[in-house]
Amino acid sequence: xxxxxxxxxxxxxxxxxxxxxxxxxxxxxxxxxxxxxxxxxxxxxxxxxxxxxxxxxxxxxxxxxxxxxxxxxxxxxxxxxxxxxxxxxxxxxxxxxxxxxxxxxxxxxxxxxxxxxxxxxxxxxxxxxxxxxxxxxxxxxxxxxxxxxxxxxxxxxxxxxxxxxxxxxxxxxxxxxxxxxxxxxxxxxxxxxxxxxxxxxxxxxxxxxxxxxxxxxxxxxxxxxxxxxxxxxxxxxxxxxxxxxxxxxxxxxxxxxxxxxxxxxxxxxxxxxxxxxxxxxxxxxxxxxxxxxxxxxxxxxxxxxxxxxxxxxxxxxxxxxxxxxxxxxxxxxxxxxxxxxxxxxxxxxxxxxxxxxxxxxxxxxxxxxxxxxxxxxxxxxxxxxxxxxxxxxxxxxxxxxxxxxxxxxxxxxxxxxxxxxxx
Amino acid sequence: xxxxxxxxxxxxxxxxxxxxxxxxxxxxxxxxxxxxxxxxxxxxxxxxxxxxxxxxxxxxxxxxxxxxxxxxxxxxxxxxxxxxxxxxxxxxxxxxxxxxxxxxxxxxxxxxxxxxxxxxxxxxxxxxxxxxxxxxxxxxxxxxxxxxxxxxxxxxxxxxxxxxxxxxxxxxxxxxxxxxxxxxxxxxxxxxxxxxxxxxxxxxxxxxxxxxxxxxxxxxxxxxxxxxxxxxxxxxxxxxxxxxxxxxxxxxxxxxxxxxxxxxxxxxxxxxxxxxxxxxxxxxxxxxxxxxxxxxxxxxxxxxxxxxxxxxxxxxxxxxxxxxxxxxxxxxxxxxxxxxxxxxxxxxxxxxxxxxxxxxxxxxxxxxxxxxxxxxxxxxxxxxxxxxxxxxxxxxxxxxxxxxxxxxxxxxxxxxxxxxxxx
Numbered sequence: 001x002x003x004x005x006x007x008x009x010x011x012x013x014x015x016x017x018x019x020x021x022x023x024x025x026x027x028x029x030x031x032x033x034x035x036x037x038x039x040x041x042x043x044x045x046x047x048x049x050x051x052x053x054x055x056x057x058x059x060x061x062x063x064x065x066x067x068x069x070x071x072x073x074x075x076x077x078x079x080x081x082x083x084x085x086x087x088x089x090x091x092x093x094x095x096x097x098x099x100x101x102x103x104x105x106x107x108x109x110x111x112x113x114x115x116x117x118x119x120x121x122x123x124x125x126x127x128x129x130x131x132x133x134x135x136x137x138x139x140x141x142x143x144x145x146x147x148x149x150x151x152x153x154x155x156x157x158x159x160x161x162x163x164x165x166x167x168x169x170x171x172x173x174x175x176x177x178x179x180x181x182x183x184x185x186x187x188x189x190x191x192x193x194x195x196x197x198x199x200x201x202x203x204x205x206x207x208x209x210x211x212x213x214x215x216x217x218x219x220x221x222x223x224x225x226x227x228x229x230x231x232x233x234x235x236x237x238x239x240x241x242x243x244x245x246x247x248x249x250x251x252x253x254x255x256x257x258x259x260x261x262x263x264x265x266x267x268x269x270x271x272x273x274x275x276x277x278x279x280x281x282x283x284x285x286x287x288x289x290x291x292x293x294x295x296x297x298x299x300x301x302x303x304x305x306x307x308x309x310x311x312x313x314x315x316x317x318x319x320x321x322x323x324x325x326x327x328x329x330x331x332x333x334x335x336x337x338x339x340x341x342x343x344x345x346x347x348x349x350x351x352x353x354x355x356x357x358x359x360x361x362x363x364x365x366x367x368x369x370x371x372x373x374x375x376x377x378x379x380x381x382x383x384x385x386x387x388x389x390x391x392x393x394x395x396x397x398x399x400x401x402x403x404x405x406x407x408x409x410x411x412x413x414x415x416x417x418x419x420x421x422x423x
Numbered sequence: 424x425x426x427x428x429x430x431x432x433x434x435x436x437x438x439x440x441x442x443x444x445x446x447x448x449x450x451x452x453x454x455x456x457x458x459x460x461x462x463x464x465x466x467x468x469x470x471x472x473x474x475x476x477x478x479x480x481x482x483x484x485x486x487x488x489x490x491x492x493x494x495x496x497x498x499x500x501x502x503x504x505x506x507x508x509x510x511x512x513x514x515x516x517x518x519x520x521x522x523x524x525x526x527x528x529x530x531x532x533x534x535x536x537x538x539x540x541x542x543x544x545x546x547x548x549x550x551x552x553x554x555x556x557x558x559x560x561x562x563x564x565x566x567x568x569x570x571x572x573x574x575x576x577x578x579x580x581x582x583x584x585x586x587x588x589x590x591x592x593x594x595x596x597x598x599x600x601x602x603x604x605x606x607x608x609x610x611x612x613x614x615x616x617x618x619x620x621x622x623x624x625x626x627x628x629x630x631x632x633x634x635x636x637x638x639x640x641x642x643x644x645x646x647x648x649x650x651x652x653x654x655x656x657x658x659x660x661x662x663x664x665x666x667x668x669x670x671x672x673x674x675x676x677x678x679x680x681x682x683x684x685x686x687x688x689x690x691x692x693x694x695x696x697x698x699x700x701x702x703x704x705x706x707x708x709x710x711x712x713x714x715x716x717x718x719x720x721x722x723x724x725x726x727x728x729x730x731x732x733x734x735x736x737x738x739x740x741x742x743x744x745x746x747x748x749x750x751x752x753x754x755x756x757x758x759x760x761x762x763x764x765x766x767x768x769x770x771x772x773x774x775x776x777x778x779x780x781x782x783x784x785x786x787x788x789x790x791x792x793x794x795x796x797x798x799x800x801x802x803x804x805x806x807x808x809x810x811x812x813x814x815x816x817x818x819x820x821x822x823x824x825x826x827x828x829x830x831x832x833x834x835x836x837x838x839x840x841x842x843x844x845x846x
Contacts, residue, residue: 016476
């Protein structure tokens with residue numbers, strides 16, 4: 001008998017019909033002879049509605065904070081109770097558990113709590129009794145303060161993966177409104193194919209590069225604890241994408257290129273005329289880090305001999321740009337740079353594939369394809385299994401298409417795309 | 424410095440504006456130099472909306488039950504978090520607590536839990552730190568099962584009174600959408616007056632007789648623990664009705680009649696032709712009790728010498744009538760009665776006043792007033808401070824009016840009536 005953890009996002013339980021559909025799927029899994037633990041997000045727009053309500057009550061919303069966690073977790077509480085009722089009405093036995101009852105112990109960082117330990121004793125007991133356990137996604141509990149916390153973005157995915165690890169589950173199924181992970185965003189590349197198997201290493205690179213189906217955090221947690229993920233649609237019974245730790249465990253041959261991800265959420269900051277002396281770059285990034293700038297790509301130009309100065313460019317989330325620029329300007333005298341340029345019209349494209357390690361010529365194919373399409377590269381950065389490039393924002397869609405095609409990823413027919421994203 | 428517990432019902436926090444208005448009132452109380460603990464119900468229609476949602480998900484709603492408690496407490500969680508945010512945005516410090524965090528420990532009877540002990544250590548600490556504590560109304564926690572419970576009808580009032588008792592508060596203010604307790608329902612008697620002071624004994628009689636402003640349970644709890652209640656409107660700053668344990672503690676002179684309550688929610692069952700032998704009535708009411716019939720008034724006729732049989736009539740909530748009749752019918756042979764009559768077109772009127780103890784002639788005035796108005800009495804029952812009568816349902820409004828007038832309770836001008844009731 002397998003133990004399956006199933007996570008259903010907000011779009012899967014959008015309304016009463018969604019809750020009933022999900023309940024049926026859970027009961028089917030149980031009746032097929034599996035032990036089932038479910039993690040559920042707040043229904044559809046509940047979180048947004050609660051935030052709207054809060055906006056009506058206070059002039060400026062507190063970011064994070066104890067009361068915000070108290071408020072938002074009401075959403076998951078509603079969906080988990082309804083789901084338990086729906087399962088029971090189908091004749092199976094279910095029991096819902098809050099984050100606290102499920103032993104999701106976290107630190108006290110409200111709105112972005114980190115898991116400290118997972119002790120799902122009550123969940124395990126319920127499963128042992130033959131019950132389906134429903135666990136509140138997103139919510140945690142801090143033992144020191146006795147307060148309810150939330151795990152922040154991607155919280156419910158993390159709840160599911162953490163439970164799967166603690167319960168030693170056979171697989172953690174992440175149900176969503178798309179059929180799985182695709183070779184590219186099907187809204188950009190209609191010929192994108194669903195990926196059947198991907199390593200967590202590749203998945204991490206894809207997620208970091210903008211693929212939104214899985215949150216980096218949950219993939220990292222799964223990787224660290226050896227949890228097998230299965231990303232699939234809650235609207236169909238089709239197999240989705242399996243995320244494994246090692247491709248060697250499977251019979252599936254490694255592809256050179258797994259997928260192409262793109263991301264329009266970053267801006268580029270260029271610190272121009274930096275004295276090319278040892279330690280200068282370090283000083284700059286110390287200031288950036290102190291201003292909470294989440295730096296992604298970095299490129300340093302060769303300095304000109306005449307001036308002995310160089311330019312340093314880096315990308316970071318658009319939302320971080322302002323505070324980083326202010327911090328750098330305030331240290332201008334100390335850092336001795338000449339000027340700062342800010343560009344929020346950039347886009348990032350990343351080509352990911354474990355097969356890159358053993359295949360030469362990947363970058364040559366990439367650069368040729370982009371060059372033929374008249375797309376200029378502004379920054380390039382690589383890892384063992386990824387090549388990322390920065391282009392103009394309005395060229396990203398074209399770039400993704402030509403790359404997808406150049407590496408033979410195009411499908412024979414266009415995929416069906418569902419809308420929406422879960423929390 | 425006084426410690427005031429304030430309870431706000433669903434109609435007081437109907438919407439965002441209501442939450443803001445309540446927050447301002449709480450902060451004003453705090454700034455006037457008091458320590459404040461607040462208990463809040465779910466906002467306006469939240470509970471009904473959650474029940475509607477559950478009705479969409481399952482064919483028949485579970486009554487009570489663990490998951491229903493999990494679902495419904497989400498409502499109070501939303502309102503308490505929003506209220507804490509609103510208070511903070513006014514510059515005061517607030518902290519919200521769930522029933523569990525506030526130490527509202529109950530038995531495990533989901534949907535109708537009884538308080539086992541109240542250990543509001545965290546609430547007291549918050550107050551000591553100068554914070555305003557917001558406590559989730561209606562919600563409790565069972566330590567044995569580790570599950571969330573709810574206190575059932577009047578739950579938030581009971582939460583407030585129990586906290587006031589445990590914290591030894593100076594007063595427990597129950598905010599509602601009416602100005603206080605009235606000498607009669609202002610919708611029936613426009614000239615009804617607000618009662619300034621009432622003893623908990625009188626209040627219990629009024630509540631049992633149909634006055635809906637306070638729930639019997641919370642009045643009983645207050646009486647048992649010596650908590651002074653103040654029922655008042657959250658829409659005005661006017662003083663409401665104070666419920667004290669002993670009138671002797673105050674300077675207010677005892678009125679002969681405090682108020683007139685009426686109730687259309689009961690039915691009358693008559694068991695006719697019962698053998699007039701010792702123990703027969705006891706046997707009948709044993710059957711009624713076993714069928715969960717909540718008997719209110721009982722009248723036994725004098726038996727006729729010819730037959731040696733008598734009729735026994737009693738009133739009980741309309742909803743209980745069916746099961747009680749079925750139970751009696753099934754024991755007909757054993758009980759040896761002749762027939763059962765069921766009448767759901769009755770109304771009950773109760774005249775309550777501590778001064779009845781020392782004043783003769785109250786019942787004479789009552790009967791004369793009703794007789795003059797052509798209203799026939801079907802049943803009469805009395806306690807030390809109450810006279811209850813049963814009439815035809817369609818005569819109740821007239822009866823209340825003439826009684827109210829006969830005892831000089833009429834005000835000089837009509838009261839303003841607000842609509843709605845809280846949980």
